[in-house]
Amino acid sequence: MSERSAPTAGRGRTEGLGTAGAAALLLALASACTSYYEVPIEVPIAAKLDVEKYNRILVAGFATQSNENIDLDAETVRLLRNQLRTRSTLQVLDAEIEPLGDFSDKTLEQSGMLEKFKEIEDKAKSEGEEQISRQEWIDLEQDKLLEDEEFWKEIGEEYQNPLIVTGKLAFSSESRSGLVRSDRYTRDAFNRPQLVRSNTFQERTGYVLNAEFYFIEGETGRTIHRERFTEEVIYGRDEQTSALSSYFELMDRLLPNFLSILSPQTFRGTRILLK
Amino acid sequence: MSSSKNPFATAFALLAILLAWRSAALAEETLEKRVDEAKEQVAFGIEVAQLGLWKEAVYRWSKAIELDPESARARNNLAVAHEQMGEFDEANQQYERALELEPNNIYIRQNYELFREAYERKKRTDRRSGSN
Numbered sequence: 001m002s003e004r005s006a007p008t009a010g011r012g013r014t015e016g017l018g019t020a021g022a023a024a025l026l027l028a029l030a031s032a033c034t035s036y037y038e039v040p041i042e043v044p045i046a047a048k049l050d051v052e053k054y055n056r057i058l059v060a061g062f063a064t065q066s067n068e069n070i071d072l073d074a075e076t077v078r079l080l081r082n083q084l085r086t087r088s089t090l091q092v093l094d095a096e097i098e099p100l101g102d103f104s105d106k107t108l109e110q111s112g113m114l115e116k117f118k119e120i121e122d123k124a125k126s127e128g129e130e131q132i133s134r135q136e137w138i139d140l141e142q143d144k145l146l147e148d149e150e151f152w153k154e155i156g157e158e159y160q161n162p163l164i165v166t167g168k169l170a171f172s173s174e175s176r177s178g179l180v181r182s183d184r185y186t187r188d189a190f191n192r193p194q195l196v197r198s199n200t201f202q203e204r205t206g207y208v209l210n211a212e213f214y215f216i217e218g219e220t221g222r223t224i225h226r227e228r229f230t231e232e233v234i235y236g237r238d239e240q241t242s243a244l245s246s247y248f249e250l251m252d253r254l255l256p257n258f259l260s261i262l263s264p265q266t267f268r269g270t271r272i273l274l275k
Numbered sequence: 276m277s278s279s280k281n282p283f284a285t286a287f288a289l290l291a292i293l294l295a296w297r298s299a300a301l302a303e304e305t306l307e308k309r310v311d312e313a314k315e316q317v318a319f320g321i322e323v324a325q326l327g328l329w330k331e332a333v334y335r336w337s338k339a340i341e342l343d344p345e346s347a348r349a350r351n352n353l354a355v356a357h358e359q360m361g362e363f364d365e366a367n368q369q370y371e372r373a374l375e376l377e378p379n380n381i382y383i384r385q386n387y388e389l390f391r392e393a394y395e396r397k398k399r400t401d402r403r404s405g406s407n
Contacts, residue, residue, distance in 0.1 A: 036382055037321055041359045043393055267393050271355040272382040273321050274348035275314075 035275040043267040049215060049225050051262055056162035057090040058218070060155060061099035063142040065170040068243035072169045073099035075247065076211075080165065083255055088263045093159055100145045100166065103138045142168050146214050149221035156218025164216040167226075169209070171247055176206035176234050203237040207246035211254060215261070227261060229254045313343035320352055332356050347376035351383045354390070363394050 051057075059080045064072040077097075085092045108114045117137050124132060145151075152164060179199040186194050208230070215225040231250040235241050256265065320335030333356045339349035354369035370387040377383060 037325065039324060039355070041355065043358055044361045045397060046361070267396075269389055269393070271358065271386050271389065273324060273352045273355060274380075274382060275318055275321060 037273040037275070038270050039273055041269055041271050043269070045260060045265045045267065047264045048227075048261045051088075051090060051163060054163035054218075055091055056093055056160070057084060057088070057262075058093045058095060058097070058155070058159050058162040058164050059084070060097040060164050060166040062166060063100040063103060063145055063168045065103040065138065065168075065172075067104065067172045068247075070171070070244050070247060072171055072247075073102075075244075076169055076251070079248075079251055079255075080258070083259065084262070087259050090163070090262065093162055095159060097155070100142070103142065139168075147223065151221070152216045152218070153221030156216075156221060159218065161218040164218050165213060166216060167211060167213040169211050171207070171209050171243075171250075173243060173246075174206050174208060176204040177202065178204075180204075204234050205237075206232055206234045207243065207250065208232045209247065209250040209254070213258060213261070225261065227258075229257060309342045310346075313339040313346050313349060316342065317346065317349050317352060320349075320356075324352070324356065329356050329359050333360070345376055347373040347380060347383060350376065351380075351386060355386060358390055358393075363397060366390060367394060 059077050062073045062076055066072050081092050081094070084090060105114075108117075117134060120137065121132065124130070146166060146168070152166075155164060156162065178201065180202045181197060181199055183195060183197050186196050188194050209232075210228070210230050212226065212228040214223050216222065217224050231253045233246055233249055235246075259265065316335045316339035320332045320339065323335065324332035333353065336349045336353040336356065339346055340353065343349065350369045350373035354366045354373060357363070357366035357369060367390070370383070370390060373383045374380070374387060
């Protein structure tokens with residue numbers, strides 16, 4: 001903590017001002033002097049879930065969807081378990097749980113699920129019903145798995161009723177090429193700086209991670225909390241970044257918010273007290 | 276015309292002026308005294324806040340605002356205390372009032388901008404929540 005004396009009205013520059021102006025400014029600054037004290041603060045943010053009654057947590061499999069060649073389920077389970085071990089008070093269970101299902105185009109095609117969807121779509125059309133998109137259908141299928149209370153109750157019984165974390169994960173790369181505005185300064189004939197604005201075409205790739213976490217009570221199989229996060233990162237053509245690195249970068253952004261559901265968080269900073 | 280004829284009226288008028296002047300002076304004196312007391316409370320609040328006694332600091336700065344509702348410093352400090360205690364809505368209210376009173380105070384503005392970052396983040400996290 002420190003005490004300082006400083007003007008309230010700003011850090012004025014007197015260069016280039018006339019003598020009278022500078023004198024007036026100094027007078028104004030001197031008369032407006034005040035003491036200030038810098039103090040560290042720690043802002044408490046309470047956990048969203050009361051996890052006191054659960055001593056143990058089980059990160060179960062996820063329903064995944066991706067157009068990239070990464071094992072979303074395995075990577076996420078491993079990452080969340082490690083994070084929870086170090087940053088929560090809950091005992092993290094190590095258990096082999098089957099993934100809830102891969103809903104990527106390639107897998108759906110191989111398993112014949114796409115044909116099933118086509119049949120549903122055709123039937124809906126012939127009955128004059130509103131058209132359903134493939135994503136809506138995937139969401140419904142995933143919801144069926146995630147809201148199957150009997151299934152989660154069985155898992156709960158097997159692992160002595162822990163808090164279960166599961167959910168949906170979608171990770172994809174998308175083109176973000178387009179016109180990007182750029183500002184640069186140049187100097188004119190009189191050496192004065194000038195702002196030049198221009199639009200240039202840039203080839204860019206964006207990675208998007210959509211995650212919806214379900215917190216399920218092992219004892220009843222009921223979902224007690226659900227939370228969705230979306231993160232995106234964009235890379236230029238020259239930046240060679242793998243899908244897996246992008247996934248980790250996006251998960252790093254998302255993790256503080258995920259952890260704030262289960263454990264209290266603290267934001268640290270400094271503020272100024274005025275006398 | 277009437278005053279020259281009625282000496283009592285002149286005396287009354289003079290007395291009224293004298294009383295008005297005296298009560299204005301007294302009011303000013305009282306206000307000055309209250310402002311000084313408010314400053315003392317602000318300073319004491321800072322001392323206790325530096326010792327980590329934020330609840331007492333809240334009491335001191337609230338008292339300062341009672342004494343001098345126009346004190347932007349007391350409101351700024353009270354906002355910091357509310358922030359420290361996780362009372363974001365109250366902090367927001369006090370920062371905004373402090374800035375209304377002293378819009379050019381760079382320290383209040385800096386505090387407020389830093390606070391808004393944390394506040395917006397918290398609100399975003401709360402909005403994202405899809406709890407059942």
